[in-house]
Amino acid sequence: MVTLAEVAQHAGVSASTVSYVLSGKRSISTTTRLRVEESIKELGYHPNAGARALASSRSNIIALMVPLRTDMYVPVMMEIAIAVATTARTHGYDVLLLTGEEGPDAVRRVTGSGLADAMILMDVELDDERLPLLRGGGTLGRAGSRPGDDQPSVLIGLPADTTGLTCVDLDFRATGALCVEHLALLGHRDIAVIGEAPAVYERHTGFAERTLDGLRSRARELGIRLLHRPCEGGYAAMAATLARVLDERPGTTGFVVQNESAVEPLLALLRQQGRAVPEDVSVVAICPEQVAVQASVRLTSVAIPAQEMGRSAVEQLMAKLDGRDLDDVVLIAPELTVRASTGPAPAGAPA
Amino acid sequence: MVTLAEVAQHAGVSASTVSYVLSGKRSISTTTRLRVEESIKELGYHPNAGARALASSRSNIIALMVPLRTDMYVPVMMEIAIAVATTARTHGYDVLLLTGEEGPDAVRRVTGSGLADAMILMDVELDDERLPLLRGGGTLGRAGSRPGDDQPSVLIGLPADTTGLTCVDLDFRATGALCVEHLALLGHRDIAVIGEAPAVYERHTGFAERTLDGLRSRARELGIRLLHRPCEGGYAAMAATLARVLDERPGTTGFVVQNESAVEPLLALLRQQGRAVPEDVSVVAICPEQVAVQASVRLTSVAIPAQEMGRSAVEQLMAKLDGRDLDDVVLIAPELTVRASTGPAPAGAPA
């Protein structure tokens, strides 16, 4: 392994000079810099991560905590994770992958050991047990604080109480509202919401409840009848749910689907029952773009902006690490793209 | 931040004693150990990762390189990644998430900086540009080698030349053979293979080609007619592919599907054309269990054992780090589960 000292010797300068060439923290004459850079390349030098972390108290690593359960929105999580990793790299950071398994202990372990300088948490629950450890984080340098007291962090998702936390999320409330508006504008008066699996609501994951909130309050304002049913993914569960919905509200002409693995089953079932999309019923999905365009009917949808969520979370974190001030909560505005699955409510529909 | 020295002082012992209590590398009297452990808990001590890495030349981190493109088998990749992370933790290792983006440079960076002790590569191509850097890795301690010369590594996937490499993968050749056998045994003589997207073959990802190999050679042995068509995911692409297949081989009664996002579209299209599954045509999928059981017809399938692949890759790596000898190539035997999508070939089918 090549060390900084070896580079220094090779270039005929002192160790500190090499260090400063690398960090750019003090000015170096061009000739010296060139010589050093030449030596670095020639010797194939890479600074030792451990030594650097020890001397500088910064690991240049951010921890990303992903949920353990792989039952939900998996492609989205993956896309976020990759966006986090690539964005982090552009800032000179690497990403440590933590699973939710260890729970709060992982937070303590990473914080305590200085393994990571900061962390990003995905799939935060409304009342998450990891939150107390993170509140007020990101105040490095505040009077009386010692380095390491603190773990700057950003949440992807929105807990019930965001005091002292920085959060990034799609504005699911607005998303719900947007879906209702779109259908209402097309004349639909009876809307059914095919929600996430019951477990998601029981777990009190924020996004599902917020979406419902948005859907309900906008529906109330617009005088729309709304029926919400949680639904497991898959064909069988969707069939049962659909039957119940149509039994209870036969006049339903609009669907909002939030469980991506229920989308295709729903379309298949409607087709099977002779209900044409969008002539007889309209369907709006809340799902990744890819799912919307690959479905058997190109779906009108509100996209889940996974990339942007990941990228934005990292930007927030970098700002914190730089001591910059920033928003506590970044809500990404939803965008509804009209495709082939929604159209005017059928003429004969009950007003 | 609490240091080892503070713990030592608190417990009234020397620093090395504390260190040895932690590592267990020499025997400690019970009373001393108890006192030290008490102090550690009381002070909330966590060893500093950087200092540890510097002093011991081991970071206790393994790097996991995931493909950048999120277009393929995403849930599987995620499941593998999570299995890797959780298994690694049981061995005291953390996982660093690298995207394929940086390519070979990432390998050099991680190797050179001592950021990770070892690495796992996913989605390896038949002739991967990162391989030359890894061949012969894992020989730490061999005469003449200096620490850091080497990057012990394990691949998930199988390149063309496995010399000097350790690989873990599902035995896709056997998988292909198994699918053909199953259908042949049911009397099917004309089988169509709905493969991965053309890009996957162009990229020469090993698994797709190996599956095809297995399918073809077993078909030849059994006198089965086989037609292979690559296929993008989604409904539209599947429709076009299916039309071409049935045009070219109208007598087709068996399908093997390897692109999971083509499965549901295929089932929908067959239904739409009045071909009953499994009465008229049989379908075997190569996909995760979840996809197989959630499909509109419960699918006879060969599962992709994502968890086991991740776990196994880590076990191999741990063995290498311990200097143990091991297999170069671990092929996981495929298992075919019969569900509701396959049955005897229809009586009228051409022999």
Added chain:
DNA sequence: TTGAAAGCGCTAACAC
């Protein structure tokens, strides 16, 4: 613009 040198917190000889 550059160099010298004091640590950062831990591990692992070496001593007893």
Added chain:
DNA sequence: GTGTTAGCGCTTTCAA
């Protein structure tokens, strides 16, 4: 069974 101590490779004052 335990203590002493010399580094690990780097960053960052302090001095010139």
